[in-house]
Each structure stands twice: as C-alpha cells, then as structure tokens.
Amino acid sequence: MLLSKKFVSDYIDLPKELSIKQIADDMTSVGNEYDSAGPLINCTNLIVGKVLECVNHKDSDHLHVCKVDIGSEVLNIVCGAPNVREGIKVIVALPGAVLPGGEIKKGVIRGVESNGMLCSIKELGLDNKFLEPKDIEGIHELPLDTKVGTDPIKALELDDEVIDFELTSNRGDLLSILGMAYELGAIYKKDVKDIDLTYKENKENIKDEFKIEIKTTDCPLFLAKKVKNVVIKESPKFIKNRLIASGIRPINNVVDISNYVMLETGQPLHYYDANRLGDTLIVRNANCNEKLVTLDGNERNLNENDIVIANKNEAVGLAGVMGGLSTEIENDTKDIIIESAIFDSIKIRKTSKKILRSEASNRFEKGLDPKRTYMAIERSCALLEKYADAEIVGGMLIHDTVDKDEKVIEVRYEKVNKVLGIEIPKDEIVSILKALGFKTLEKEDIVIVTVPTRRLDIKIEEDLIEEIGRIYGIDKIQGKLPELPLKLGKYNKVKREIKNKLASLGLNETLTYSLIPQSEVHKFTTDTFEEIMLADPMSEDRNTLRYSLLYSLKEVFEYNNARNNSDISIFEIGKSFYKENNEYKEKLNLAVLLSGNYYLDIKKTKVDFYILKGIVEELLDYLGFNGRYSFITGNVPSELHPGVSALINIQGNNIGIIGKLHPNVTKKDIFVFEIDLDKLLSLHPSKMTYKDISKYPSIVKDVAFVVNKNILNGDITTLIKKAGGRMLNQIEVFDVYTGENVKENEKSIAYTLTFKDDSKTLSDEEVMQVFNKIINDVTSKLNCTVRDK
Amino acid sequence: MEKEQERKNIIESLEKELKVIKTKNDLANLKALYLGKNGIVTNLSLKMKDIPNEEKREYGKFLNEIKDEVSLKLETLLKEIERKELEEKLASEKIDITLPSKKIKKGSLHPMTRIQNEFEDIFVSMGYTVYDGPEIESDKNCFQKLNIPKGHPARDAQDTFYLKDEYENFLIRSQTSTAQVRAMEENKEKGPIRIVCPGKVYRRDEDATHSHQFMQIEGLVIDENVSMADLKGTLELFCKKILGEKTNVRFRPSYFPFTEPSVEVDVTCFKCGGKGCSLCKQTGWIEVLGAGMVHPNVLEMSGYDSKKYQGFAFGTGMDRFAMFKYGIPDIRTIYGNDIRFLNQFDRKDGE
Incomplete structure (x- = not known):
C-alpha cells in the first residue's frame, strides 16, 4: 500500500515537523512495516526557467543552444529535445542536480558550453505507466504563468512524499486513506476529519428504471446508484497526482474518481456504462466454463466458484476482481451505474489467485466495512457531481444482509497487564483506546469498548490488548525471565551421539532434500511400500518423499565428483516416508556413503568394503551392540554389487544393508550402508558394566585353514567359537592368502586364537585339548585342511 | 709386596x-x-x-x-x-619432522546440526523438552487448529505442498508451529507445557534466501502466568547466547493468526553492531523471529482453558541464524553439501 502524505493530509493534520521517514518509523513501531519512504520525485537542484533564445547547434542536426533565464542568472544550456523553443517555461536541472538517471554536470557539448539540462517528465523518475508519449519524447512545458526561479516540482504539484507499506494481512482497514488517517491519529493523538458526502439528487428514482437481482449467497451487500450526463475529460491535477502517488494510472475523470474513492475508503467500486448494460444487474455464480472478456482484453474461463455480475444476456464483470470489457466507461459514456458491494472474501481470494490479483481483489479478500460500502457510493456521487458534471438519479438499490452492529468488548485492566507483563495505568489504557477512535465506558475493573465496524480484525479482549500494547509501545515492555518450576529438559541424545561418533570417524554430515524423483523412490531397498507423492510439486525432480536416503547421498557424491572432490565419506540421518494401510508413516534412517580415499596419508588408503564394515562395527559397538550383530548374505537391493554386499543383522533382525554400488548404477567405486535407526534403537543395547581384569595369563595359538573359496570366514569363526567354548577369549584373522601353495579354488585364512580363564592359569594341556577340538571340528565339518601341518 | x-x-x-x-x-x-x-x-x-x-x-x-x-x-x-x-x-633414527603428517580424514557435523544443537542446549538448560513432530501433517494441525481456517489470507504467505489426492487435507508441514498443536493435544492433563520443536519444513519457494526445504524451530510455553515480558526476557537471553552478549532485542507489533498480541523480533545487526549497514538496510536491526502470546482460540481448540492458562510461542528459521552466524550468503550452499563447504565445520567455534 502506497500512502501519499498529501492525500492523507486531507483527513488528518500531521505535525508539521515530522519527516516522512519519521512517520514511517512511527508506523513501524505500531506494527506497520514499510519498504521505502521518501519524496515522490527524487530529484535535487531543479528550478523553473524560461527559454529566452534558442538557436540550432552549428555542429549538430538536432541539438539546440539555449539561453535560459532562471531568475538569478541566464544559463547557456545545450538541449536535444525537439520541442525546445523560445518563450516556453521549462524544468531546469542545475549543475550538481541528482536525478534518478544520474548527476548533472557542467560540460561542453560539441564545442558549446552547457550549464545544466532541460528535463522531460520521464527524467524526473516517474514510472513509465504514468507517462504519455510527450512526457518521454520532449522536455516538459510548464504553464506560461509559472514563475521563473521557483520549484518546478511544486508547480507540477508533484511535491508529495510517499511511504510504501508492507501491511499484515489482518489489517484490511489500512488499505484506505481513511484507515491510515485513524492509525496516524492514534499515534499522534489527532482527530480524523469528516469526508464530504454531499450532493444533490434529481427527481427521478433508480427503482423506476433499473433493478438488481442477487442470486448467490456470496454477495451479502450490494448497492447500486445511477448518475446521468457525465462529461468525460481529464481529471483535475490533484486527483491525477494522488493516483500517481498511490501507484494507479490516471485514465479519465470518471474512472479516476472510482479509483480515488477506493483509495479513500478502501471500498472498491465498479462503474458500468448504463446504456450498454441494460436495465438489470444480476449477481450470481458463474456457470461451468462461462467466458468473460475482462477490461484488459483477456478472455477468462470461469466456473461455479467464481462470482460474476451479469445483465440479462451475459456476464459483464468478474465480481471483486475486474470489470468486463463490454460495459466499460468509454469517452462517449453518458450514464453510469455505480456498484458498491461486498463479496465473499474467500471466493474472491480463490478467483483472484487463479485469474488476477488487482487493487480491488486485494481489498475484497481482506474483508470490508459495510459502512464504507455505503460511504463509498455516496462519496462517488459527490465527486462525480463535482468533477464530472454528473446528475445524480434519486434513490439507491440495496441488497443488504450484513450485520452492521458495532462489537462491544469488555477489557479487564488486570488482564491487559497480565498478558503484557507490564503496568499500564487505567487512564492510559482508556486514552489509547480513545485515540484509536473506539468508544469507551469506564467501570471499576473493566472498560467497555465499542469497536467501529472498520476494525474487522478486532473480535476479542486479546485483540484489544494487542491494540493497547502496540500503541503504548510493545518495545517498552521490560524483559524478564518466567517464574516457572524447575524442570528437567529432555532431548534426543542418542541421535546426537551417533552423529558425533560418525564425525569422529572422519565422516562429513550432509543435509539433503527429502523430495526426490518418483522414479528413484523404490531404489536401494527391497522393501515393498506405497510411496508418497506431492499434489503440486515444484518439479518432477522433487515430487516424491524419499524412502531411502541413499539416492540423496549419491547425488551429493555426484555433485562433488563433478567438482573434483573425490574423497567422499558422508552420512545423513533423516526421515524415511511411506504409506502403509492408508496411513502416512515416518521412520528415522542413517545412511553412509564412502568413495575415494579414507586415510589421507602420503600412501592413501582407498575405500573398500572392509573400511565401511569397520565403520558399521565401530558404530554398533559404540551403541552397545557388541557381539550381537553379524553381516549375513541375503536378499539385498539390486543397486548393490551381489558379491560385495550384505545384510546387517542383530540377533535375527535385519536392520540395514551394506555393500558396494552395482556397476549398473555407477562406474565409480562407491560403498554405502543404510540402517533403520528406529528399528536398531528399539533393540535395547546392553548396559555398560566393569569387568575385572584377569590376573591370569592368556595362551595364544595360531592356526591356518585351507578352505574352498566359497566358504566364508563367518562359517569358520562360528565353528571355532562353538568348539572353543568359554576358554576361547578372542579370534583374530591375521592373514587371508591365495596363490602359491594354495589350490586355485581354495584360500587360506589364518587365525590367532587367544585362550584365557579368569579364575586360574591355564595349562598347555588344557589349551591343546580345546585347540585340537577346534581343528578337528573345522576340518571335518568344512572338509578342509590345516595349512603347514 | x-x-x-x-x-x-x-x-x-x-x-x-x-x-x-x-x-x-x-x-x-x-x-x-x-x-x-x-x-x-x-x-x-x-x-x-x-x-x-x-x-x-x-x-x-x-x-x-x-x-x-x-x-x-x-x-x-x-x-x-x-x-x-x-x-x-x-x-x-633422526627423522624429518617437517614431512607431512599421516592425515586422518576430517569429519564434521553439518552447520545446521551445529545450530540446532546450540538452540536445543540453551532451551534444554531452561527446562524445555525438545519435541520431535512428524513432517507429514494434517491441514488441521498445520493450519486450522492454529486459527488459520481454510481460505484464510495468512495461508498465502506459506505456499504449502499438499500430498497427492489430499488437497487441504494432508501436507508436508510448512511450519514447525504444528508442534504447538501436537504438544497441547498430547497433554492429557491440559497443564503446563515447555517445549521447543526444531525440524524440517517445506514451502513452494526457491531463491538465494529461500529453499523449498528449510529448518525452523518453534517454542511454546504454557502456564498460568506467562506474559509478553517473560517472552521478551526469554528471547533476550536466547539471542545473547546465540549471537553474542552485546545483542539487544526489539519487539515490533505484527500479526500471526495463532498469537495475540503478535510481535516480530529484531536483534542488533550482527554485521555492524547496530550502527547501520547494507545488511540491516541502515536500520541497525535484523528481523529474526516471530512471536506472541498464544491466541485463546488456539488454546481452546486443543482443549485448554484459556481463562486459566496463557502462553507464549516463538518461531524462527534456523537457516537464517546459520547464514548470519557463519556468514553464508546463499541458502542453497547449505543444501549443496560441497565437501569443501562441509569440511569448514570440523572445529570448535570460537566463543
């Protein structure tokens, strides 16, 4: 909302000494933020001059050399405008003048000295939409009676200042000069002046020649008046300039008045050419696929949710948004039907969102004061009579189902201070309410407030407390800490601990998008589930909620790889989304991706399956699952290498997958794992307890088995563990060998077995007995041999 | 001899x-x-x-x-x-001690995790519980029970992602304020509440300062006697902790459908310290939070007696704090996950 200082000054006497910036800041402190505040024309060093002499430049076919009288002196100025000539009054930008296009300097143009510039309107910085061709092509010619040496901006009556407000959506009342006047009045304790609604009516009555039919519940209030014999012409300068300052393009006096009144009252109006319209106005919902050509010449396709204004034949206007082309005011328009109405704000919001946002729709959407609906139609008549020579037809057509009672709200003084946490005296509370233009009735502990209908946003006591707070100065509240009982704060500690653990293992945490392409959502998993898609995604790439995080991590890998970052070890903890039995479900996943080098020594270590497996084990050990997990072969996602992948299992529960990405997925060596954290953490980790450190020595034995290549280390260790029993304390693989002395289809795995008893020193015989049992069991059950024996 | x-x-x-x-x-x-x-x-x-x-x-x-x-x-x-x-x-055995070290790969927490941890630690120390709500939400929890009925203009500011075939029914949350509703509904005694809810939110928006996915944190305190002054004191303490002891807090009246009165909260510009610069548009202040007293309708809709209880709520974008705190100019950097970016967050921050 652009607020013109001149415009609002019609209705309130602002303190003279206030700068526009100060007004804007004061408005901000009561809750009305602004984007910019300053003069409408942002130029310095302009002066009215008279062209005394104008001759062609000797070295140019279009430049003129002028002698310009500015009162104090006569300046030599070179000017290229086609309309410059002796005798006209012009806008002179003196050397040092700062215009939107830059600074004016003394100079020499093709050998001739030039001490300034003669200006067009465009050069003053007005937006193109306000300019006519003559304002762009030539310098501006001021009226011949303009006094030389004075301020041309004043002469043009463009000496206005403007604040561009960014208003909150509850304050529809501020989308009007009157609303702004009340707000400023509350700040500066000034009264708002009355608006002139006086006009004469002729002896005719609109009811005799025109009727309205409201065929929808979406139009609670509809008023129509008729005026005759308007004279269409250019608007008076003040109307044009105030429209310009408010960002609206002047058209002609009649159209301008409808906009002017909308700006004043906040009530959008529509004027129909009465003779093109016929004798009836119907308000109804549009038919399915009904067509309407709006004022801007565009054909709009409508449906039952849009409200239209129609005559007997067709729709002639899109209610609350824009009028129709067929009945618009044209230069030959004589008689006018004025519409002032209220439409359902939600319907207007939906229609305008779909079709077009306009000054009118913006106001309808936020809700209107029914009293202003009446005021605006009266104000329209007053101005049309005054500035368009209109004859006002008697009577008004009224469809009115709106409650116009003013709300009466009790405010408890105690509650005000209890909510704000401050002590505002009773009389100050009352004086603030009065300054806002509310009627008050003071009682012992309460004040009864009557809220004018223009303040649709105020419904309950708390709304008035906010009013009191913001006018009093909400920032004057002194902060204090709440007096609340001591209480233990809680947070998800384990999630943080996992993150810290993985970061300490050299992994970078990433944060990626939950939305991925639908085509990717079933990858990196063997689970069957129903994916969740968006109704209205921003792009196909982000239309589905992810199930696995690995697609996202692979994207991060690719992004980095394209930037020559090849050593990637990353992790992320995030939600996994799916639909099950018609319910939306979320679970927490952890995913890790490794590629390139892990140790960045001079001799770097390339990432492999075992480094990744080490990370999984480190994490699971850390979380207290030591000795409970295993890596087993099984049904892994097809995106993993079938020979370099496994399921991560904790005592029969598969909690995740691990493996190298399949060569069909990427040519790079990428290793990943993903764990269902919710599932993992539901398997309670063991408690950490101290165990006595054994006083007795341990005995170490080495053995190597030569086995078929298909036999897994896991198969062997399972047998060793079983045969080793309690005495076997630790199994370590110290060598895996294939090559010379080992057959093609065989491998040798060497183990260091540690035997220990916490209650005594073991004898060699005892150990050998178990050791031999281990060898016997393994060799017989796996049909293998012991190497070097 | x-x-x-x-x-x-x-x-x-x-x-x-x-x-x-x-x-x-x-x-x-x-x-x-x-x-x-x-x-x-x-x-x-x-x-x-x-x-x-x-x-x-x-x-x-x-x-x-x-x-x-x-x-x-x-x-x-x-x-x-x-x-x-x-x-x-x-x-x-003498070695060349100037040869390069055996480098162990750097690990790091994402800057958003670091910020979130900081936020959580401050509020947990004041007895708040960190509440983790779901990201898929009902329109009821995300809007209606926050006093934003269907067709309300405040919905415009949050262009929401609805789920397929669930228009105005189910969505991915556009604000963590949904946690207010959940916490109140889940509180069977309808008694005091003290929570913060950090998490991902989603809106149809994408440019240098907006990402379609970003991180918010919502705070809610409900008790019999909490006021705007308590809200201000709490946010003053919080902002000083996060942004430095010299930070001041300013309240400006504003509008949110679920709070009444509502305020926008400015803090001393961290770039210029309040003198005025390009970041704060010469005002010396930066807007960082929205806050206010919980609207009685919101309390009542979740079963609270608004005559007995009042409360305050606040919410902010954590990405903004991260951008300010670490001087990150473009929000997309945060979600780009360039390793060179991530590696910068591998150390303890100066106090």
Whole structure:
C-alpha cells in the first residue's frame, strides 16, 4: 500500500515537523512495516526557467543552444529535445542536480558550453505507466504563468512524499486513506476529519428504471446508484497526482474518481456504462466454463466458484476482481451505474489467485466495512457531481444482509497487564483506546469498548490488548525471565551421539532434500511400500518423499565428483516416508556413503568394503551392540554389487544393508550402508558394566585353514567359537592368502586364537585339548585342511 | 709386596686391553679372560691352597678386592659402550619432522546440526523438552487448529505442498508451529507445557534466501502466568547466547493468526553492531523471529482453558541464524553439501 502524505493530509493534520521517514518509523513501531519512504520525485537542484533564445547547434542536426533565464542568472544550456523553443517555461536541472538517471554536470557539448539540462517528465523518475508519449519524447512545458526561479516540482504539484507499506494481512482497514488517517491519529493523538458526502439528487428514482437481482449467497451487500450526463475529460491535477502517488494510472475523470474513492475508503467500486448494460444487474455464480472478456482484453474461463455480475444476456464483470470489457466507461459514456458491494472474501481470494490479483481483489479478500460500502457510493456521487458534471438519479438499490452492529468488548485492566507483563495505568489504557477512535465506558475493573465496524480484525479482549500494547509501545515492555518450576529438559541424545561418533570417524554430515524423483523412490531397498507423492510439486525432480536416503547421498557424491572432490565419506540421518494401510508413516534412517580415499596419508588408503564394515562395527559397538550383530548374505537391493554386499543383522533382525554400488548404477567405486535407526534403537543395547581384569595369563595359538573359496570366514569363526567354548577369549584373522601353495579354488585364512580363564592359569594341556577340538571340528565339518601341518 | 705387584700387573694389563675394546662382544670376551672359569683373576684363587692358613683370610680379601676392581672397570666400560651405542642409534633414527603428517580424514557435523544443537542446549538448560513432530501433517494441525481456517489470507504467505489426492487435507508441514498443536493435544492433563520443536519444513519457494526445504524451530510455553515480558526476557537471553552478549532485542507489533498480541523480533545487526549497514538496510536491526502470546482460540481448540492458562510461542528459521552466524550468503550452499563447504565445520567455534 502506497500512502501519499498529501492525500492523507486531507483527513488528518500531521505535525508539521515530522519527516516522512519519521512517520514511517512511527508506523513501524505500531506494527506497520514499510519498504521505502521518501519524496515522490527524487530529484535535487531543479528550478523553473524560461527559454529566452534558442538557436540550432552549428555542429549538430538536432541539438539546440539555449539561453535560459532562471531568475538569478541566464544559463547557456545545450538541449536535444525537439520541442525546445523560445518563450516556453521549462524544468531546469542545475549543475550538481541528482536525478534518478544520474548527476548533472557542467560540460561542453560539441564545442558549446552547457550549464545544466532541460528535463522531460520521464527524467524526473516517474514510472513509465504514468507517462504519455510527450512526457518521454520532449522536455516538459510548464504553464506560461509559472514563475521563473521557483520549484518546478511544486508547480507540477508533484511535491508529495510517499511511504510504501508492507501491511499484515489482518489489517484490511489500512488499505484506505481513511484507515491510515485513524492509525496516524492514534499515534499522534489527532482527530480524523469528516469526508464530504454531499450532493444533490434529481427527481427521478433508480427503482423506476433499473433493478438488481442477487442470486448467490456470496454477495451479502450490494448497492447500486445511477448518475446521468457525465462529461468525460481529464481529471483535475490533484486527483491525477494522488493516483500517481498511490501507484494507479490516471485514465479519465470518471474512472479516476472510482479509483480515488477506493483509495479513500478502501471500498472498491465498479462503474458500468448504463446504456450498454441494460436495465438489470444480476449477481450470481458463474456457470461451468462461462467466458468473460475482462477490461484488459483477456478472455477468462470461469466456473461455479467464481462470482460474476451479469445483465440479462451475459456476464459483464468478474465480481471483486475486474470489470468486463463490454460495459466499460468509454469517452462517449453518458450514464453510469455505480456498484458498491461486498463479496465473499474467500471466493474472491480463490478467483483472484487463479485469474488476477488487482487493487480491488486485494481489498475484497481482506474483508470490508459495510459502512464504507455505503460511504463509498455516496462519496462517488459527490465527486462525480463535482468533477464530472454528473446528475445524480434519486434513490439507491440495496441488497443488504450484513450485520452492521458495532462489537462491544469488555477489557479487564488486570488482564491487559497480565498478558503484557507490564503496568499500564487505567487512564492510559482508556486514552489509547480513545485515540484509536473506539468508544469507551469506564467501570471499576473493566472498560467497555465499542469497536467501529472498520476494525474487522478486532473480535476479542486479546485483540484489544494487542491494540493497547502496540500503541503504548510493545518495545517498552521490560524483559524478564518466567517464574516457572524447575524442570528437567529432555532431548534426543542418542541421535546426537551417533552423529558425533560418525564425525569422529572422519565422516562429513550432509543435509539433503527429502523430495526426490518418483522414479528413484523404490531404489536401494527391497522393501515393498506405497510411496508418497506431492499434489503440486515444484518439479518432477522433487515430487516424491524419499524412502531411502541413499539416492540423496549419491547425488551429493555426484555433485562433488563433478567438482573434483573425490574423497567422499558422508552420512545423513533423516526421515524415511511411506504409506502403509492408508496411513502416512515416518521412520528415522542413517545412511553412509564412502568413495575415494579414507586415510589421507602420503600412501592413501582407498575405500573398500572392509573400511565401511569397520565403520558399521565401530558404530554398533559404540551403541552397545557388541557381539550381537553379524553381516549375513541375503536378499539385498539390486543397486548393490551381489558379491560385495550384505545384510546387517542383530540377533535375527535385519536392520540395514551394506555393500558396494552395482556397476549398473555407477562406474565409480562407491560403498554405502543404510540402517533403520528406529528399528536398531528399539533393540535395547546392553548396559555398560566393569569387568575385572584377569590376573591370569592368556595362551595364544595360531592356526591356518585351507578352505574352498566359497566358504566364508563367518562359517569358520562360528565353528571355532562353538568348539572353543568359554576358554576361547578372542579370534583374530591375521592373514587371508591365495596363490602359491594354495589350490586355485581354495584360500587360506589364518587365525590367532587367544585362550584365557579368569579364575586360574591355564595349562598347555588344557589349551591343546580345546585347540585340537577346534581343528578337528573345522576340518571335518568344512572338509578342509590345516595349512603347514 | 708380591701380592701388590701381582694386582698391579693384572690391572695394568686389563687397562691396556680395555683401551682397544669397542664392542660389547669384545668386552664380554675380555670379561671371560679375567673373570671366566679359567680367567686370570679366577686362576689366582688356585694359589689359595699354597697359602699358609694364617694368611688365607688376608689372601681371600685380596682376591675379592682385585675381583671387584676388575668388575668395576669392565662395568664402567660397558656403560660407556652402551651410551655410545644408544647415541648412535638415536642419531640414525633422526627423522624429518617437517614431512607431512599421516592425515586422518576430517569429519564434521553439518552447520545446521551445529545450530540446532546450540538452540536445543540453551532451551534444554531452561527446562524445555525438545519435541520431535512428524513432517507429514494434517491441514488441521498445520493450519486450522492454529486459527488459520481454510481460505484464510495468512495461508498465502506459506505456499504449502499438499500430498497427492489430499488437497487441504494432508501436507508436508510448512511450519514447525504444528508442534504447538501436537504438544497441547498430547497433554492429557491440559497443564503446563515447555517445549521447543526444531525440524524440517517445506514451502513452494526457491531463491538465494529461500529453499523449498528449510529448518525452523518453534517454542511454546504454557502456564498460568506467562506474559509478553517473560517472552521478551526469554528471547533476550536466547539471542545473547546465540549471537553474542552485546545483542539487544526489539519487539515490533505484527500479526500471526495463532498469537495475540503478535510481535516480530529484531536483534542488533550482527554485521555492524547496530550502527547501520547494507545488511540491516541502515536500520541497525535484523528481523529474526516471530512471536506472541498464544491466541485463546488456539488454546481452546486443543482443549485448554484459556481463562486459566496463557502462553507464549516463538518461531524462527534456523537457516537464517546459520547464514548470519557463519556468514553464508546463499541458502542453497547449505543444501549443496560441497565437501569443501562441509569440511569448514570440523572445529570448535570460537566463543
């Protein structure tokens, strides 16, 4: 909302000494933020001059050399405008003048000295939409009676200042000069002046020649008046300039008045050419696929949710948004039907969102004061009579189902201070309410407030407390800490601990998008589930909620790889989304991706399956699952290498997958794992307890088995563990060998077995007995041999 | 005198031989030559049988003395040789300490995690519980129960992602304020609440300062006597902790459908310290939070008695804080996950 200082000054006497910036800041402190505040024309060093002499430049076919009288002196100025000539009054930008296009300097143009510039309107910085061709092509010619040496901006009556407000959506009342006047009045304790609604009516009555039919519940209030014999012409300068300052393009006096009144009252109006319209106005919902050509010449396709204004034949206007082309005011328009109405704000919001946002729709959407609906139609008549020579037809057509009672709200003084946490005296509370233009009735502990209908946003006591707070100065509240009982704060500690653990293992945490392409959502998993898609995604790439995080991590890998970052070890903890039995479900996943080098020594270590497996084990050990997990072969996602992948299992529960990405997925060596954290953490980790450190020595034995290549280390260790029993304390693989002395289809795995008893020193015989049992069991059950024996 | 001469001869010959000994091995041989089974000193004791009885004691003492003297000399040289050997070993082991280290890969927490941890720690220390709500939400929880009915203009500011076939029914949350509703609904006693809810939110928006996915945190305190002054004090404490002790907090009236009164909260510009700069548009203030007193309708809709209870709520974008705190100009950097970006967050922050 652009607020013109001149415009609002019609209705309130602002303190003279206030700068526009100060007004804007004061408005901000009561809750009305602004984007910019300053003069409408942002130029310095302009002066009215008279062209005394104008001759062609000797070295140019279009430049003129002028002698310009500015009162104090006569300046030599070179000017290229086609309309410059002796005798006209012009806008002179003196050397040092700062215009939107830059600074004016003394100079020499093709050998001739030039001490300034003669200006067009465009050069003053007005937006193109306000300019006519003559304002762009030539310098501006001021009226011949303009006094030389004075301020041309004043002469043009463009000496206005403007604040561009960014208003909150509850304050529809501020989308009007009157609303702004009340707000400023509350700040500066000034009264708002009355608006002139006086006009004469002729002896005719609109009811005799025109009727309205409201065929929808979406139009609670509809008023129509008729005026005759308007004279269409250019608007008076003040109307044009105030429209310009408010960002609206002047058209002609009649159209301008409808906009002017909308700006004043906040009530959008529509004027129909009465003779093109016929004798009836119907308000109804549009038919399915009904067509309407709006004022801007565009054909709009409508449906039952849009409200239209129609005559007997067709729709002639899109209610609350824009009028129709067929009945618009044209230069030959004589008689006018004025519409002032209220439409359902939600319907207007939906229609305008779909079709077009306009000054009118913006106001309808936020809700209107029914009293202003009446005021605006009266104000329209007053101005049309005054500035368009209109004859006002008697009577008004009224469809009115709106409650116009003013709300009466009790405010408890105690509650005000209890909510704000401050002590505002009773009389100050009352004086603030009065300054806002509310009627008050003071009682012992309460004040009864009557809220004018223009303040649709105020419904309950708390709304008035906010009013009191913001006018009093909400920032004057002194902060204090709440007096609340001591209480233990809680947070998800384990999630943080996992993150810290993985970061300490050299992994970078990433944060990626939950939305991925639908085509990717079933990858990196063997689970069957129903994916969740968006109704209205921003792009196909982000239309589905992810199930696995690995697609996202692979994207991060690719992004980095394209930037020559090849050593990637990353992790992320995030939600996994799916639909099950018609319910939306979320679970927490952890995913890790490794590629390139892990140790960045001079001799770097390339990432492999075992480094990744080490990370999984480190994490699971850390979380207290030591000795409970295993890596087993099984049904892994097809995106993993079938020979370099496994399921991560904790005592029969598969909690995740691990493996190298399949060569069909990427040519790079990428290793990943993903764990269902919710599932993992539901398997309670063991408690950490101290165990006595054994006083007795341990005995170490080495053995190597030569086995078929298909036999897994896991198969062997399972047998060793079983045969080793309690005495076997630790199994370590110290060598895996294939090559010379080992057959093609065989491998040798060497183990260091540690035997220990916490209650005594073991004898060699005892150990050998178990050791031999281990060898016997393994060799017989796996049909293998012991190497070097 | 004969004994004395003998001792002198042995010691002299020993000293002569010690002079040429360089290694522990040669020294061991020499030791054997004197103190071994048939060693020179050992052999002296053979003479014992020829010594008259009354002199035997004297001779024994002499033998011990000479044995001790020889041993001492051998031992002294042994120590000297060992010292030299160690010196040589150390010299030979000298390394180039300026060669590069064996680098262990850097790990790091994402800057948003760091910010979130900071936020959580401050509020947990004040007795707040961190509430983790779902990201898929109903329109009811995300809007209606926050006093934003269907068709409300405030919905415009949050262009929401609805789920397929669920328009105005189910969505991915556009604000963590949904946690307010959930926390109130889940509180069976309808008693006091003190929570913060950090998490991901989604809106149809994408440019240098907006990402379609970003991180918010919502705070809610409900009790019988909490006021705007308590809200201000809480946010002052919080902003000083996060942004530095010199930070001031300013309240400006504003509008949110779920709070009444509502305020926008500005803090001293962290770039210029309040003097005015391009970041704060010369105002000295930066808007960082939205807050207010919980609207009675919101309390009532979730079963709270608004006559007994009042509360305050606040919410902010954590990405904004991260961008300010670390000087990140473009929000897309945060979600780009360039390793060179992530690696910058591998250290403790200065206090």
